[in-house]
Amino acid sequence: MESNDLIIIGAGPIGLACGIEAKKAGLTYQIIEKGCLVNSLYNYPSNMTFFSTSEKLEIGGVPFISNNAKPTRPEALEYYRRVCSSWKLNVRLYEKVESVQKEAELFQVKTTKASYSAKAIVLALGFYDLPFLLNVPGEELPKVKHYYDEPHPYFGQKIAVVGSANSAVDVALETWRKGAEVTMVVRESSIGENVKYWAKPDIENRIKENSIHAFFNSEITAITSTTVEIKTPDGNRILENDFVLAMTGYQPPFDFMKSIGIEFQNDEFHTPVYNPETMESNVPNLYLAGVVCGGLKTNKWFIENSRVHAEMIGSKILRGR
DSSP: OEEEEEEEEOOSHHHHHHHHHHHHTTOOEEEEOSSSTTHHHHTSOTTOBOSSOGGGGOOTTOOOOOSSSSOBHHHHHHHHHHHHHHHTOOEEOSOOEEEEEEETTEEEEEESSOEEEEEEEEEOOOOTTSBOOOOOTTTTSTTEESOOOOSGGGTTOEEEEEOOSHHHHHHHHHHHHTTOEEEEEOSSSSSOTTSOTTTHHHHHHHHHTTSSEEESSOEEEEEOSSEEEEEETTEEEEEEOSEEEEOOOBOOOHHHHHHHTOOBOSSTTOOBOBOTTTOBBSSTTEEEOGGGGGTTOTTSOOHHHHTHHHHHHHHHHHHTO
16 A cells, blocks of 8 residues: 555646645645546537636646637647646546545545555545436437537537536537537526627527527426427427437536545535635545535636645645644
């Protein structure tokens, strides 16, 4: 069993930032990631452009130079590979953490490949693996996708896009521009208020001119291999359909967090308990960093406003040494 001062679970940008702080402090550490480096970013749509400018995505003092003010997904992947190489970070990829147990003053971490012990743990978990399901008949069909990569496969197809946030709007516009017949199914009465300022008028105008169809205050109630049934304020509608792209959002791995002993506030977002000054959870020496701190409010924390979590955690660990 390998012993460390710190184990960081998650090799996203914030997990890497925590690794950098650990290395600067002279701590022994491991960053353990179930997938590839910055796995969540890798799973973003291939044509995605970030909302933030490149300097707001920088970590570890490594400059992020992009062709335009707002970088693309490939540029971000290149940047974080460069950060990892520049800092020579200890990253173990494609190694899933199966359990974390605290015994006396040490955490025992078991993965699919090895076992470790550590004085402290950082959960820098993403939330891209657990989509919110529609929970309707037919959702298990191969035509139903909770992830979106690129528009080409949907050329000439009748698709239903579920949702009204940024991801749903991007999918609807991209697939429509590449030749899909697009229908949006939206629970709310309008397109989301937080949709990117350049995309919101675009999608609203496409809906207004009926290039993209939209059912508001509506939801899908059943899916077959050739149709979708939609409950609307004007009654149920059955539409011919080839694909359902459910851009319904994702959630943190609550069961895993509870198994470690993390407690949650009694609020609508299921927010985990932590000290906002140190990022330490209710479990001593177990810290939270990044988007996982927001619980179900997954639009609260981003790379640009949670980079500081790494420094806060590093300072707390050093004070306790």
